[in-house]
Amino acid sequence: MCKRREFLRHIMLCMRYFGTDGIRGRADALVSSDIPYLLGKALGMTGGKIIVARDVRKSSPTVERGLVEGLLEGEAEIYLAGVLPTPALAYIAEAHDARFAVMITASHNPPEFNGLKVFSHRGGKLSLREEEALDDAIAALEKDMPIREDALEAIAADAFKALKPLPPHRVRILHDAEKEYLSHVTSMFPRFDGESVALDPAYGCMAGIAKRAFEALGAKVVAINDARDGDRVNVDCGSTHIDCLLAATPPNAIGFAFDGDGDRVIAAMDGREYDGDAILLALSTLYRVKGKLRKKIVVGTELTNSRLQRELSAQNIALLRTPVGDKYVRGALLENDCPLGGEKSGHILMLDRASTGDGLITALSLLETKRTLGALPAFKPYPMCSFDLPSEDPSRELKSDVMQQKIALAKERYGGNGRFILRASGTEPKIRVAYECFSSDHQTIFKEIENIFKS
Numbered sequence: 001m002c003k004r005r006e007f008l009r010h011i012m013l014c015m016r017y018f019g020t021d022g023i024r025g026r027a028d029a030l031v032s033s034d035i036p037y038l039l040g041k042a043l044g045m046t047g048g049k050i051i052v053a054r055d056v057r058k059s060s061p062t063v064e065r066g067l068v069e070g071l072l073e074g075e076a077e078i079y080l081a082g083v084l085p086t087p088a089l090a091y092i093a094e095a096h097d098a099r100f101a102v103m104i105t106a107s108h109n110p111p112e113f114n115g116l117k118v119f120s121h122r123g124g125k126l127s128l129r130e131e132e133a134l135d136d137a138i139a140a141l142e143k144d145m146p147i148r149e150d151a152l153e154a155i156a157a158d159a160f161k162a163l164k165p166l167p168p169h170r171v172r173i174l175h176d177a178e179k180e181y182l183s184h185v186t187s188m189f190p191r192f193d194g195e196s197v198a199l200d201p202a203y204g205c206m207a208g209i210a211k212r213a214f215e216a217l218g219a220k221v222v223a224i225n226d227a228r229d230g231d232r233v234n235v236d237c238g239s240t241h242i243d244c245l246l247a248a249t250p251p252n253a254i255g256f257a258f259d260g261d262g263d264r265v266i267a268a269m270d271g272r273e274y275d276g277d278a279i280l281l282a283l284s285t286l287y288r289v290k291g292k293l294r295k296k297i298v299v300g301t302e303l304t305n306s307r308l309q310r311e312l313s314a315q316n317i318a319l320l321r322t323p324v325g326d327k328y329v330r331g332a333l334l335e336n337d338c339p340l341g342g343e344k345s346g347h348i349l350m351l352d353r354a355s356t357g358d359g360l361i362t363a364l365s366l367l368e369t370k371r372t373l374g375a376l377p378a379f380k381p382y383p384m385c386s387f388d389l390p391s392e393d394p395s396r397e398l399k400s401d402v403m404q405q406k407i408a409l410a411k412e413r414y415g416g417n418g419r420f421i422l423r424a425s426g427t428e429p430k431i432r433v434a435y436e437c438f439s440s441d442h443q444t445i446f447k448e449i450e451n452i453f454k455s
Contacts, residue, residue: 017135020325020426022117024106027059030114035138036066039102039116042137044074048099051092051174053084055105055205055261058230059114063104067116068171079174083228085205085262086117087358088181094123094355095180108240108259109427111233123355125327182209186216188353189364190371193218196253197367198268200245202238203229204260210360219367224248234259239266239346242273254370256363264346265359267366269376276346277308278379279366283350284317285377286369287340292352293317299332299341301325302421305381306436325426326357385446386434389453394424394431410452414445
C-alpha cells in the first residue's frame with residue numbers, strides 16, 4: 001500500500017484528520033499524502049491573513065512548501081514567520097489580526113514525525129465546530145469534490161466579519177516575530193535577580209529563546225541541549241526525558257524542560273520531577289492568593305493524578321476533569337470562566353496570560369510562584385504506571401472482545417486498589433494504558449497489570 005493510502009487509511013480509521021492536537025503523523029507519509037497542500041487549499045478559500053511558522057524538523061520546510069502551495073490557490077495573504085515556538089505563533093496571530101495561523105510541528109514526538117496545528121485570530125486552537133468543518137473540507141478536496149458552503153462558513157465562523165480590503169496575495173516574510181514575542185512575555189514578569197535555573201529546550205524551538213527570557217529578567221541560567229537541531233529534537237531530552245534535566249539542575253535551583261515546539265514544560269527541583277499536576281498545584285496556590293480563582297475551579301484531564309484533586313480540595317478548590325487534550329481543557333476553561341488548567345504532560349493553560357499553552361510563560365510563572373510564596377508546595381502523587389500498546393486501529397481495538405476481556409480481568413483484580421485510564425492516542429497509532437494505584441504494593445501490581453495487557 002502506498003504511503004499516501006497508508007496515511008489516509010490511518011486518519012479515516014480515526015474518523016478524522018485531526019487528533020487531540022492537530023494533524024499528526026510520520027513526516028514522509030504526511031507529505032506524500034498531500035495533506036499540507038489540502039489543508040492550505042481549504043484555509044486559503046476563506047481569505048484574509050494567514051501566518052505560517054514551523055519547528056526545527058528537517059521535514060518542516062517541505063511541509064511548509066506544500067501548505068503554501070495550497071494557500072496560494074485561494075485569496076489568502078500569506079506571511080511566513082520562520083522557526084517559532086507554537087505559543088509564539090499563537091500570540092503573533094492574535095497581535096497581527098491574522099484570520100488563521102498554522103504551526104508546522106509534531107510537538108513532543110520524535111524527529112521523523114511532523115504535523116500541523118491551526119489557530120484562529122484569537123490565538124487559540126480552533127473550536128470543535130471549526131475543526132470538524134475543516135476536516136470535512138479536507139476530505140472533500142481529497143476526493144475532488146466541491147466544499148460545501150456551510151463548511152466554509154463554519155471554518156471562518158469566528159473570524160472577523162468585516163476584513164479590510166487586501167492587495168492581491170503574495171507570500172511575505174514576517175520579520176521580528178521572535179523578538180516581538182520575547183518582549184511580550186518578559187513584560188509580564190518581575191525581576192528574578194538571584195534565582196538560578198537550568199533549561200533544557202530539547203534542541204527545539206525554545207532553544208536560545210528561553211535562555212534570553214530568563215537572563216533578561218535577571219536569572220542565572222545553565223542551559224543544555226540549547227541548539228535548534230532537527231535531527232535531535234526530543235531525542236533523549238526535553239519534557240519527555242526529564243533525567244537529562246535532573247542531572248543538570250544545581251542544588252537550590254529549579255529546572256525547566258520544554259518539548260520540541262515549546263508549548264509544554266516539566267520542572268525539576270531537589271532531584272525530583274515536578275510534572276504538570278505539581279505545576280497546577282503551585283499555580284493554583286498563587287492564583288488563590290492573588291484572588292484569581294473566583295469560581296474556585298481548576299481544570300485537569302482524566303490523567304490528572306487524584307492526589308492533586310485531594311490537595312485542591314483542601315484549598316476548597318474543585319478539580320474539573322476533561323478528556324486528554326489541551327483543546328478540551330481550554331473549552332472547559334472558557335465554558336466555566338476559569339483561568340487555570342492543564343495536563344500532567346506539562347501543557348498548562350493560563351488564559352489570563354496566554355491564549356494557548358505556553359511553556360515559557362508557565363516556567364516563568366512557576367518561578368514567580370516560588371518568589372511570591374517563598375517555596376513551591378511539595379507534591380507526592382499517587383504512583384501511576386503507563387505504557388503503550390502498538391495498534392493499527394486503536395479505537396477499534398479498544399472495543400474488541402480480546403481487549404475488553406483484558407480490561408475486565410484487570411479491573412476485577414485491581415480496580416478496587418486504583419484507577420484505570422485506557423484511551424486511543426490522538427497523535428500516534430497506539431493504545432495508552434495507565435493505572436493510578438492507591439496501594440503501597442504498587443510495583444507488584446504494576447507488573448501484573450502490564451503482563452495482563454501485553455500477553
